Amino acid sequence: MKQKREHSLEVLLTREQIQTRVAQLGEEITRDYKGAGELVLAAVLRGSVYFAVDLSRHLDLPFILDFIGISSYGRGSAYEGIVRITKDLESNIAHKNVLLLEDILDTGLTLNYLIRNLNTRNPSSLRVCAFLDMPARRIVDIPVDYCGFNLPDLFVVGYGLDYHERYRNLEFVAELQEL
Amino acid sequence: MAVVTISRHFGSGGEFVAQLVAEKMGYLLVNKAIIAKNMRSFGTYDPEMAYFDEKTVKLENGEKNLEMEQRRRNYLEGLHEFFYDMAIRENLVILGRGGQILFRDFPPSLHVKIMAPLQNRLARVSRLYHLDEAASARLISEQDRDREAYLRQVFGCNWLDPELYNLVINTGLTGLEESAAIIVKAAQLKEGAGEVPIQELEERLLEQQENTAAIHDASGTSPHFAHPSEAEFARMLDFYRIKWLYEPKTFPLEWDSEGAVTEAFSPDFYLPDQDLYLELTTQKQKLVWKKNKKIRRLKEIYPEVQIKIIYGRDYRGLLKKYGIEEEGE
Structure with a gap:
C-alpha cells in the first residue's frame, strides 16, 4: 500500500492575474461574437466550472451557458472502456455558435474527442477557449482560439484543477510539488 | 590475377553492375561485406570500420581527433595491403575505395567509372529506398561528397578525372546489364581471353536485388x-x-x-x-x-x-x- 504523499504549492498565477486575464478574454469574445447569432458556452465538467462562471460575467452579449461531461481515462470503471459522455449538453447546438470552455488543454485527447463529437451536431461554428494551455504536453494538435495562459509542463492545481479532488477551489493556480 | 575496379556515383546502379560483372566473369566481388569478413582473418580488422569505410576525417571544433586519425590510417594501410594480397591470389572486381588508383599500373586491370544523370539516380534511389525526391537528392549529394572527398584526402586525386578510367559508362543511356556486358567484354580483351563465361545469372540477381529492397520496407x-x-x-x-x-x-x-x-x-x-x-x-x-x-x-x-x-x-x-x-x- 502506497503512502499518501504530502505536497507543497507554489503559486504560478495569482487571483488578480487570473481575473484580469479572464476579463480580457470576455471582452475579446464579446467583440468576436457580437451580432454573430446565438452563442452556446459549452463548459467541460468539472474543471472549467470556475472559469466558465467568471468568464460569463465579462460577456456583454446573450448566450446560453451549458455543460458537458465526459469520462476520463484511468479513473474508475471507465478504465478499460472508451470515452463516453457522462453529462450531455441540454441545448440543441445545430446552427448555433459553440464555444467550448476547457480548464486546461494539454494532450488534446479530450478536446479532440469532444470536437469530433460536437461537430456531428452541425453547429454553425465551433471554437475552443482554454483557460490554460500546455503545448509541451500536446499529443494531438488542437486549434486554440482563445487562451488564458500558456504554461510549461508542470502539474498544476487550483481555479478548477484538482489533484484527487483536492485544491479545485483555490482562487489561484499553483504548481503541486511532492515533498 | 586480373582486377576490374568500379567507381560509381551513388544511385547510378554501379553496385549492381559490379555484382553482374563478378558473376559473369567468376571474379570475387570485393565490397564492404567481403572486406569486413576477410580483414578479420587478415588481422587488421577494426570494429569501427563502418566509420572509416569510404569516409573522410571529420574535424571536431576545427581539429582532427588524433586517436581516430591514427586508427583510420591503420585501417587504410590494412585495407590496401589486403587488396594487394587478394589480387595475387584471386581475380577481383573491386568496388570503390580508390581501387582505380591502387591498381593503376597493375597489368591485367580495367578501371571503370559508372555514372548517370541526376534524374535517373533520383528515380533509382527513390524507388529502392522509398524516399521522396528531396530526400533522395540529399542522400545522393552526401554520398557523392563523401566519395569525392575520400579520393582527394587519401590519394590526392580528383574522383572525376577521366584519365583514371579505361571506360566511363552512363547507365542513363546504357542499361545495367548492357553496361555489365560491355565491362566483361572490355576486361576479356584486356586479358586477351576469348570466350565469354556463363551469363545466365541476371534473373536471379534481379530477384535478389528486389528482395533486398523489400527488406527496407x-x-x-x-x-x-x-x-x-x-x-x-x-x-x-x-x-x-x-x-x-x-x-x-x-x-x-x-x-x-x-x-x-x-x-x-x-x-x-x-x-x-x-x-x-x-x-x-x-x-x-x-x-x-x-x-x-x-x-x-x-x-x-x-x-x-x-x-x-x-x-x-x-x-x-x-x-x-x-x-x-x-x-x-
Missing part, C-alpha cells in the same frame, strides 16, 4: 508491444478513440557506401488521422540522446514527416494526470 502491424508503457499508451489512445498503428514504418537513416541500410528508425506509433508519428520513451533523460539523434536525422531526411517524442517525464505526467500508478514503481 519491412513493417509489422501486429501490436506485440516492446514495453508495458506502450501497451498502456495504446489503451489510452483507444479510450479517446484515436486511431493508431504500432510501428507501421521503418525509416532508413544511414546507408553505407554500397547503399545498404546501416541505421533505421521505427517510431512506436502512427496516428493516421493526425498524420503523426509518436515515439514513446521511458528512458531517463540522460539516456535518450541516441534517440534524439536518430529523430533529428529522421527530420533531416524526411522533413515532411511529423513526429513527436513523449519522454519519460511526459509519460509519467500523463499517468499522474489520469491517476495511474506506474508499473514497477
Whole structure:
C-alpha cells in the first residue's frame, strides 16, 4: 500500500492575474461574437466550472451557458472502456455558435474527442477557449482560439484543477510539488 | 590475377553492375561485406570500420581527433595491403575505395567509372529506398561528397578525372546489364581471353536485388508491444478513440557506401488521422540522446514527416494526470 504523499504549492498565477486575464478574454469574445447569432458556452465538467462562471460575467452579449461531461481515462470503471459522455449538453447546438470552455488543454485527447463529437451536431461554428494551455504536453494538435495562459509542463492545481479532488477551489493556480 | 575496379556515383546502379560483372566473369566481388569478413582473418580488422569505410576525417571544433586519425590510417594501410594480397591470389572486381588508383599500373586491370544523370539516380534511389525526391537528392549529394572527398584526402586525386578510367559508362543511356556486358567484354580483351563465361545469372540477381529492397520496407502491424508503457499508451489512445498503428514504418537513416541500410528508425506509433508519428520513451533523460539523434536525422531526411517524442517525464505526467500508478514503481 502506497503512502499518501504530502505536497507543497507554489503559486504560478495569482487571483488578480487570473481575473484580469479572464476579463480580457470576455471582452475579446464579446467583440468576436457580437451580432454573430446565438452563442452556446459549452463548459467541460468539472474543471472549467470556475472559469466558465467568471468568464460569463465579462460577456456583454446573450448566450446560453451549458455543460458537458465526459469520462476520463484511468479513473474508475471507465478504465478499460472508451470515452463516453457522462453529462450531455441540454441545448440543441445545430446552427448555433459553440464555444467550448476547457480548464486546461494539454494532450488534446479530450478536446479532440469532444470536437469530433460536437461537430456531428452541425453547429454553425465551433471554437475552443482554454483557460490554460500546455503545448509541451500536446499529443494531438488542437486549434486554440482563445487562451488564458500558456504554461510549461508542470502539474498544476487550483481555479478548477484538482489533484484527487483536492485544491479545485483555490482562487489561484499553483504548481503541486511532492515533498 | 586480373582486377576490374568500379567507381560509381551513388544511385547510378554501379553496385549492381559490379555484382553482374563478378558473376559473369567468376571474379570475387570485393565490397564492404567481403572486406569486413576477410580483414578479420587478415588481422587488421577494426570494429569501427563502418566509420572509416569510404569516409573522410571529420574535424571536431576545427581539429582532427588524433586517436581516430591514427586508427583510420591503420585501417587504410590494412585495407590496401589486403587488396594487394587478394589480387595475387584471386581475380577481383573491386568496388570503390580508390581501387582505380591502387591498381593503376597493375597489368591485367580495367578501371571503370559508372555514372548517370541526376534524374535517373533520383528515380533509382527513390524507388529502392522509398524516399521522396528531396530526400533522395540529399542522400545522393552526401554520398557523392563523401566519395569525392575520400579520393582527394587519401590519394590526392580528383574522383572525376577521366584519365583514371579505361571506360566511363552512363547507365542513363546504357542499361545495367548492357553496361555489365560491355565491362566483361572490355576486361576479356584486356586479358586477351576469348570466350565469354556463363551469363545466365541476371534473373536471379534481379530477384535478389528486389528482395533486398523489400527488406527496407519491412513493417509489422501486429501490436506485440516492446514495453508495458506502450501497451498502456495504446489503451489510452483507444479510450479517446484515436486511431493508431504500432510501428507501421521503418525509416532508413544511414546507408553505407554500397547503399545498404546501416541505421533505421521505427517510431512506436502512427496516428493516421493526425498524420503523426509518436515515439514513446521511458528512458531517463540522460539516456535518450541516441534517440534524439536518430529523430533529428529522421527530420533531416524526411522533413515532411511529423513526429513527436513523449519522454519519460511526459509519460509519467500523463499517468499522474489520469491517476495511474506506474508499473514497477
